[in-house]
Amino acid sequence: MRVNAVWLPPHLFQKLLLPKPPPSVMLTDQQLKALTEKLEEMHEEKGYEARARNANPVRQPEDQLALELTQIINEYILDVVKGKSTQTIYKSGKAAQLSKVIKRTVSTRSSSRLAGTTDVAPTPSTSQAASGSSSSASSSPYCFGLVKVVPHYVMRLTPHKYHQSDDEVNEADAAMFRNDAVKHLKEGRPNWAHQRLFGGFKVSGSQYDPFEDAELSDTQPSAGSREQVRGHLIANAERVFVYQHRTAVYSFFVIGQEFRFFRWDRAGVFVTQKVDYVKNTRTFVEFFLGFAVLDDASQGIDTTVTLLEERSQLYKSMDSLAKGDRKALGMRVLSYGEGDVLPEDIPVETFELPLSSSPEHDHDSSETSGGQSQQAAASGSTIAAIPATTNTVRRPKEGLFVFQYVLDYFASSLENNWPRYQVPIGNDTFLIARPIFETTGLTGRGTRGYVAWHVQSKSFVFLKDAWHPSCKGVEMEGDILQGLNDAGVEHIPTLLCHGQVASQETRVSHYAQYVDTRTNDERKADSRSRNGETSKGKKRTREGEYHHHIRHYAHHRLATKEVCLPLVAFTSSKQLVSLVSDCVEGHADAYKKRRIIHRDISSGNMLILPMFENTDGAVELRVVWKGLLCDWELSKPQAPSNKDEQPERTGTWKYMSVASSGDALHIIDIADELESFFNVILYNAVRYVPHTFEQFTTSFVKEYFDDYKILPSGELTVGTMKVFAITTLGYIPIRGSLGANTMLTFGESPLKQNKALNTLIFALLKRFKARYAVLDYEAKVEPSTAGDESAAAAETSDRQLSSRPTQRPRIEREECGDEEVIIPFGPARPSDATYNDAARLKDHDDVKRLLRRALDQWTWPEFELKSDHLTQAEVVDSPLDCMSVDITSSVSLPGAKAVLT
Template sequence: MEESVSDVESTPLNPRKADSLKHNIDEPDLEEFRAKNEEEMRAHYVGTGSVEEFLDGLLPYRPRTNKRPPLPDNPFATLKEADSWVEAKVVDKFNEALKTHSLCPKLAFRRSQHRPHPKNTDETGQKIDGGFFRLSEAPDDGRPHWELQLVQAEFKGRKDKDKYDPFADGETPLFEPIAEVIEPSAETRTEVRGQIITYAEQVFAMQHRTFVFMLLVMGRRFRLIRWDRSGAIVTRAVDYYESPGPLCEFLWRISHVKPVALGLDPSATRLTPNSVEFETMTNIAKDTSRDLPYHAPRIIPPDYKLPEGYWFKYVREMFAESISNPEWLRYRLEVVCNGEIRSFLVGRPCFRARALAGRGTRGYVAYDVKGDRFVWLKDCWRASYDLLEKEGDILQRIRNECGADVSVPTVVCHGDVPLQATLTADWWEHKHPLSPDDGRPLPPSGPPPRRSSRITVPMKRKIPDDENEESNDEPAPNFRPDCPLRHHEHYRLVVEQVCMPLKNFLNGKQLVSITSDCVLTHGQVFEKLNILHRDISDSNILIHPKVIEGDGGLLIVWKGILADWEISKPVSTDVRIIARQPERTGTWHFLSINLINNTWKLVTVADELESLIYVLIYYAVRYLRSSLVSREDVARFLDDTYDAYSIQRGELFCGERKVRMVTNGTLSVYNARNASYDPIVFNSPMDKLINPILKGFRARYNVMQAQSLPTRRPPLATVRMANKVNSHKWIKGYLELCYGDSGWSGLQDKAGDRVPSGWESNRKPIPTRFGGPRS
């Protein structure tokens, strides 16, 4: 397939995402995680003209029934000298003012700056200064209790002026109502931004929230922040001693509005220990009577009778583990599909994305109340643009076109959560309107978009009159190329298969088989629907055990499933095609070299197949016995090949070792003693698989390099070899030959995880100034 160039339909603008750090061999510490989150949130802040504008647009309430009583004096009089105090004293005096003047009468403020949660609850060990809680739930143990916080509060001293203020205030000179949020580049102020981002992210992780309010107090000044999956809306810094009214109004309102107005998701009902559904979850988690006790591939004994309504034991155990920690609360989640509301009971997510801005994907083993079974529930904030399909619709279309045996998840139900969408991008667009005639900036007209009484309703965006109309060649009517923020809608997808992660494969032969299943599926979808997945990674290649009818009775077989088709799209070679959203995601570690180094190129079949082979190599090296005897050598190879990067001309590019692996066409490791590269040998049929495929990709890159030089023409044999890596059939053929090789017989080649626990890399984290998009 001919590769086309487009500067709008691109690979990830910044493929080194915060969430992708979890793939690193050297697990990132909190400091690196915060720095990466801060980087990804740059230019994702929208300023407000005043606190009043913020409150009226984002925290409306009924002043007639909940009118704030007048205060006879300044409730913050005791904080007059707060700019000269240390942070702890500011918190003490602020807390005293809250209590003395009953500024927030229906909520309780609790401090938590000294004691984190244990690692099994919060692996990051973070400690926010305080938060506001319901009176009946206010904790007294000095911990943050992210699962219960309604509104967050962070304090900073101001003895060093604005050193700890993460933002600065500016104005667009022509239009007074627009307040620009400036992100100072000073190291300390940048660090504070990273800190408060991860505080908000932790609440999103442990609760079901549509947005989160945060009160940021710096000496005698305060800011209000509203976080959602698009970004954050931030007020100017206000001196609450000189002007106590705005802060008092905020505190009064958060105390008198309904929980939904504070960002609690009404479609997620928290279950109390005395509720029937809570007890149901406890009983189901303990019920072994329906367990199919083994799930490894095998023949089921003829005399064994499958339990009625059986499930695999590992699935029930995953569910039991998800409800074992009481600090991760249990919920009933609603999914609206075809006019029906389905209920699913969940505990702690088995998977969650580790970033604030973006889809915020969480995956649960859920109990299907109606179906009386375990299912997989995916909760995310999908990109909301006219030309984007919902993942459930994509999966159903794949099954309809490719047949019931195609290895993708089977949809139970799916749908957008009614009236739940991010609001920050709408505020940005309202404050930066364009002239319909020439696209030049205009002053904002009218008040900014407001929340409904139920939840975050965005400004209306055009939806095509005919949903079946082919419009991929037309610009998305609701896409503003100049807007750095994405619109998101809350979305839930429920599928039948509760799969195992790829690392659970039993041996090398099975790893080849699972990869082969996914290559076959990828090829079927491409041939039938002309769709590419565009997010190939190990997280999306799963193992699905299932019971089938064989010649001699029932069998348990393992199939590879290619999941997460959310950002898939039809292939186009039209360079005029317009991006359907501002950016898309991907996983740095498994992206093709082509897509990492050329962010303006379209994704091709060859790029996707290259990613699949990188996953195979990664898991073979990490879990199979090989000539890499030392576990440290395994870790170094994976770190150098998958985690590393290079910086050229101030830009971020693919690491040198990954490039060398492909350009040499061999799987090898650097030998520092001899300053040479030694082949990695598995002493199994795997040795006949990896190197021939790498040579095919070597030919592809040789052709691409030759084509970039007008005076060079690649040899015809090389061109023919390069064309093969665009073919699913060619890759599948090698995988099938390898799988059928007699050399696997009796071979027990899986050695467990060969990366030492706690291994640390000598490689420095990516400098954040290199993390942004390349022009």
């Protein structure tokens, strides 16, 4: 696991992030002396290790160390200062003054890096000014607030156990709590919802130090144990962010007789250099008391959010809502299966809505599935669109019902006594508990999605909490959605409200950029490649790629009207294609009306919205499942054709086009997005729809969707199978038991083929293959334009010379025989038909018509047995999944939604 790390000497950590406790709170010299003697006694000839062996039952040495040290911290530090007045309000000083101190005292250690960390010298970053960060105490990296009276804190041990509601089963050695939260604790188990500070303990030795100061080789035996400990700390910090609403998390780590202090946020971690707490007892005390006198906001708690007490009315009302209490809900609960009829007693409203251009039914036999060959079906044809008009739509009156799945989502979020919160967005108030979706990883966007109760409208909505890149030219997702809604774009979420949360921003990102994050082994490999030693095709971890700066983030929330089902809830291959078709319509509408490219087409960003409609002229309204394209945070206006100044590779790796995943400088266009839509269909079909090679699904998913290579230059590139299938074969190969590639086809058996889906896949692949043939040809001939002009000039000169008398004997024409056909040197120009197929991807129209024709005219299986061909053990997210921003940004933690931000 990796995290951007900023090393600070203890005194600078205190200047920037912790105050020195005021004299009224600090221990007296006599108290410090007594504490020092107690610590010396604990470590005398490693007495705690002997006591661990003699304990009944026998303890691990680090457990005994944790037990004794937490008792000392409670008795000699925290109990002594509770209730004392802080008297003085501190500020750490002006940024300009501190930056001079920092530059003198902290060196840039970019020449050597611990595996999994980015060494950053804390020089002020220009991103602070670009993001427009506030100078208030809540956002400035040089200010903090203090409590007036020191609260009563207690340190509790929680080793070798996990909280029952924690799916990740993370363990924490110890944590510090306010005394009034002790009633929520279960003996020996971590409580992620109430802890203020967590800690870890290991016996002495650099092999257990997660952030060793020494310049150590990555390949030495202890590197693995250090990385394991570091991963444990990162996972614990992440758990606190998941359970609580946080801007930052503090922690400490004890290694025998030494300790470190940490401050984690969504951009990385501040780490102190190691301090011997026996020899430097005052510093040890100052760190814990400095944290104890911080107010909630300065401790990293999001003070805009209110943790609900179990006895509060709002807390209890959430239980009533989850149970479907009609009085609490004020609405009926309805089933949501496609085709379910709206009850007659629910009023219906009529609307006149504009009808988007729809494809005319095409009866051309070249793309039908009624027994014609699949190769012929891939050819396509041009079809005129019907002019837009209006359509009369009947829909049930809003606010009178809720679908059962929405209630189920909300009820599940309350399970296992998950903490409940009241969250504001502007003047709107929402009640939430456990997120139904969260991205994996400590750093990055940290996106969490909730089914929330909107207090004002008395309805369930979707609330999204995330940290967005805060820099010039990057719009908040709420602003993007508002623009799309105002333009009347269809098949996208409806924004209710949004806004940046106070002045909450990351602090690690205020510091040095453009650092080398390679391991020592990677540096050696790159050095060898520069000296002529190559390692073509050598696969390395995603983490080996270069990253140059720490991205700056600001906190953002938005709420949308729709609560949806995930795309994976589709029930048939036809329904899957229908849902994707809706999202393509939405993508096309956004491009047509706002010139916006989504840039992160993925299964996770395509949702199912059940809604009532009158279909086929029926009087009653029935449930229809519509596709909704969400998560527009990475979208941008269509870029010009020239290359970006900075490398930018955006999207979720599984679904990215060959062009964008193979070239960091590639500008994403409509054709890339359409290829991503195809990959969404393919992934879900391969995983859930019957096909001929279900037993090889796991290997295929890894080879086609997850594979990647890092070239000796450090450039990330796409795996071989996807490139081969999309650009060369024109069909999907799957590797069988003998290792040979066989064409993948869908259907329950060779005699019961899913002709419609197979035909659609072949038709789309034909277009993609043509596109890459044209791109390849034009890439080869473009640099030779000047050469062609020179050749033309040379040819003219030759013709002039040939008109002059020659000394050579004349050869009679009849002696030459038949004239030889000379093939010009250089790449062959693709055929006109290939150019025409490639041109179909320059806008959405052709693919929209193809999808609509497939749904309206082709024959689909009536009864499909949908099942997951991957077991949960095989569903391992690629380290590149949701590689969601530019390639220059810092990688944090690889994982399922591991955002490259």
